[in-house]
Amino acid sequence: xxxxxxxxxxxxxxxxxxxKVAQGIKDWRPENVVGQxxxxxxxxxxxxxxxxxxxxxxxxxxxLVIGVANxxxxxxxxxxxxxxxxxEMGYDLASGLHNLLRDEADLxxxxxxxxxTLHDVRVPSVKYPIANGKKRSGKRCLAVGTDCxxxxxxxxxxxxxxxxxxxxxxxxxxxxxxGILITGSGVPLDAVIADFMAGSVEWLTPDNDxxxxxxxxxxxxxFHVSYSGVTMALVHGGQPDALILSHExxxxxxxxxxxxxxxxxxxLRDVALRLAQVANPDCKVVGIxxxxxxxxxxxxxxxxxxxxxxxxxxxxxPFRHGAGRLVDALxx
Amino acid sequence: xxxxxxxxxxxxxxxxxxxKVAQGIKDWRPENVVGQxxxxxxxxxxxxxxxxxxxxxxxxxxxLVIGVANxxxxxxxxxxxxxxxxxEMGYDLASGLHNLLRDEADLxxxxxxxxxTLHDVRVPSVKYPIANGKKRSGKRCLAVGTDCxxxxxxxxxxxxxxxxxxxxxxxxxxxxxxGILITGSGVPLDAVIADFMAGSVEWLTPDNDxxxxxxxxxxxxxFHVSYSGVTMALVHGGQPDALILSHExxxxxxxxxxxxxxxxxxxLRDVALRLAQVANPDCKVVGIxxxxxxxxxxxxxxxxxxxxxxxxxxxxxPFRHGAGRLVDALxx
Numbered sequence: 001x002x003x004x005x006x007x008x009x010x011x012x013x014x015x016x017x018x019x020k021v022a023q024g025i026k027d028w029r030p031e032n033v034v035g036q037x038x039x040x041x042x043x044x045x046x047x048x049x050x051x052x053x054x055x056x057x058x059x060x061x062x063x064l065v066i067g068v069a070n071x072x073x074x075x076x077x078x079x080x081x082x083x084x085x086x087x088e089m090g091y092d093l094a095s096g097l098h099n100l101l102r103d104e105a106d107l108x109x110x111x112x113x114x115x116x117t118l119h120d121v122r123v124p125s126v127k128y129p130i131a132n133g134k135k136r137s138g139k140r141c142l143a144v145g146t147d148c149x150x151x152x153x154x155x156x157x158x159x160x161x162x163x164x165x166x167x168x169x170x171x172x173x174x175x176x177x178x179g180i181l182i183t184g185s186g187v188p189l190d191a192v193i194a195d196f197m198a199g200s201v202e203w204l205t206p207d208n209d210x211x212x213x214x215x216x217x218x219x220x221x222x223f224h225v226s227y228s229g230v231t232m233a234l235v236h237g238g239q240p241d242a243l244i245l246s247h248e249x250x251x252x253x254x255x256x257x258x259x260x261x262x263x264x265x266x267x268l269r270d271v272a273l274r275l276a277q278v279a280n281p282d283c284k285v286v287g288i289x290x291x292x293x294x295x296x297x298x299x300x301x302x303x304x305x306x307x308x309x310x311x312x313x314x315x316x317x318p319f320r321h322g323a324g325r326l327v328d329a330l331x332x
Numbered sequence: 333x334x335x336x337x338x339x340x341x342x343x344x345x346x347x348x349x350x351x352k353v354a355q356g357i358k359d360w361r362p363e364n365v366v367g368q369x370x371x372x373x374x375x376x377x378x379x380x381x382x383x384x385x386x387x388x389x390x391x392x393x394x395x396l397v398i399g400v401a402n403x404x405x406x407x408x409x410x411x412x413x414x415x416x417x418x419x420e421m422g423y424d425l426a427s428g429l430h431n432l433l434r435d436e437a438d439l440x441x442x443x444x445x446x447x448x449t450l451h452d453v454r455v456p457s458v459k460y461p462i463a464n465g466k467k468r469s470g471k472r473c474l475a476v477g478t479d480c481x482x483x484x485x486x487x488x489x490x491x492x493x494x495x496x497x498x499x500x501x502x503x504x505x506x507x508x509x510x511g512i513l514i515t516g517s518g519v520p521l522d523a524v525i526a527d528f529m530a531g532s533v534e535w536l537t538p539d540n541d542x543x544x545x546x547x548x549x550x551x552x553x554x555f556h557v558s559y560s561g562v563t564m565a566l567v568h569g570g571q572p573d574a575l576i577l578s579h580e581x582x583x584x585x586x587x588x589x590x591x592x593x594x595x596x597x598x599x600l601r602d603v604a605l606r607l608a609q610v611a612n613p614d615c616k617v618v619g620i621x622x623x624x625x626x627x628x629x630x631x632x633x634x635x636x637x638x639x640x641x642x643x644x645x646x647x648x649x650p651f652r653h654g655a656g657r658l659v660d661a662l663x664x
């Protein structure tokens with residue numbers, strides 16, 4: 001669990017895309033953000049107040065979150081001095097970088113000296129159990145995709161926000177680095193040892209109130225040969241009551257796999273539902289989430305309408321047009 | 333790669349079952365075995381000559397393989413003195429124990445001093461790639477089960493032996509600790525980091541001659557919620573041309589999951605084939621392997637005949653009645 005609220009460290013991000021983790025935190029958990037900290041030459045701006053370490057600290061910030069990708073896999077000297085100052089002031093640090101905070105001897109020494117915590121969210125910090133498959137109380141929803149990176153996290157985030165806006169019980173359950181930094185906790189599923197994957201998802205989505213929904217962040221795709229095992233562990237460990245099918249219609253081939261095509265939504269529905277029903281015989285496919293970011297408004301609406309007519313399921317781009325109909329379907 | 337031949341260390345195994353790894357090596361790779369080493373009170377015997385460390389060394393043994401489960405997860409003093417003597421004499425050590433050789437400071441020091449290698453086969457020793465899904469030359473066969481521990485490894489071992497007895501090109505590809513110790517190499521798949529599972533299976537089963545078959549050791553089951561992600565990685569990373577369905581008919585429920593029933597063979601066929609065809613559209617289900625160890629001879633034969641008539645696929649217990657018909661089906 002990462003202590004909130006955060007000061008977002010954007011460093012010398014060359015452009016907005018490099019700061020997408022910080023952007024995600026600001027978009028989805030603005031209440032966790034005290035401000036942003038930028039170095040000279042920073043080309044990103046997540047549109048919150050620029051603060052010094054001291055200013056943010058005085059306003060209650062507890063963790064400096066590295067919300068930016070670094071260049072060349074090294075933590076530069078310019079970054080390092082800020083991080084060391086932050087530790088001395090009393091901040092914890094949180095990072096999703098490939099190179100780990102814990103591998104930097106000076107950061108480790110400073111954290112130890114000042115009694116602070118270094119959160120490397122790419123590395124599991126829990127000894128997860130083997131999955132036991134026992135039926136848990138409460139409800140769970142999982143987005144499964146025709147491909148990787150088709151909007152499964154955004155779908156879960158949108159549905160969680162809609163649920164909470166209606167005063168209903170919902171928790172977004174992060175299974176990737178970005179989601180963990182946004183919400184402050186979760187399981188870095190792609191870094192878990194194979195035998196414990198499904199168990200880590202059970203651990204993440206425990207017994208809960210009967211009317212509580214976990215909105216589980218999906219990963220990979222059952223049809224993506226590089227990562228399908230991770231998806232499978234989510235489908236079985238997550239024990240979902242409801243599946244959302246996620247699709248990005250303009251993709252020419254599976255992400256990173258030029259020789260592979262995305263499956264049809266019908267194929268995804270049939271395969272994912274059969275497998276999900278192993279863990280939860282009552283599981284249903286309740287809706288479809290389309291990532292229309294590369295389509296014009298008319299095209300996006302027409303595409304969703306066509307899919308809805310064909311599949312007989314509410315079909316929306318929840319980020320563009322709202323998740324209301326998906327939540328309606330979940331509760332129906 | 334573990335250097336052969338082996339001296340099998342049985343230690344003070346309380347009974348035959350405790351020495352099943354040693355038994356597997358002797359059954360499947362007798363040409364790799366120089367002898368067995370037993371301590372006073374050992375209750376196991378894999379029916380090879382008892383040898384001292386020196387006798388086996390003089391006959392060419394290169395690695396002392398701990399082919400026995402230890403009690404209470406500790407390497408006893410009685411074991412330790414033998415292991416230290418072996419390292420001093422020039423042996424490497426290989427172990428599938430949960431507690432690792434590399435965590436024993438005296439073994440590490442002795443190995444370093446004498447230039448020997450400690451093989452802990454539960455721990456990956458390779459930095460595996462992310463799977464790329466590219467079509468590979470050569471052929472691959474994978475057994476998929478209705479449950480864990482239904483005979484998938486024995487099926488692959490039997491088929492590999494039959495292929496080689498016919499003078500055909502075949503390699504057993506180990507994906508678990510026992511298989512790795514038997515053959516001297518492989519991938520400890522259940523210990524691989526999630527993102528690299530499918531890539532490790534691609535690494536294990538590389539391009540090969542067009543008429544060469546990899547007989548890949550299966551793991552888990554697509555229907556076993558604790559381990560299905562591992563199985564999924566085998567189905568996609570292994571890119572099988574042929575699937576064998578494996579089943580143990582007397583099982584009352586899924587192994588370790590009292591609330592779960594085994595799927596039907598029809599269900600297994602449909603789900604596994606659909607998923608396998610994502611990676612290899614030409615994949616076929618070619619035969620069925622029944623583990624009849626808990627059935628009498630008449631019952632076993634009648635059961636196989638019933639399944640064969642129902643499923644329309646050659647159905648045998650390859651360990652009991654030979655793998656000839658499965659290999660015929662593979663080559664057809």
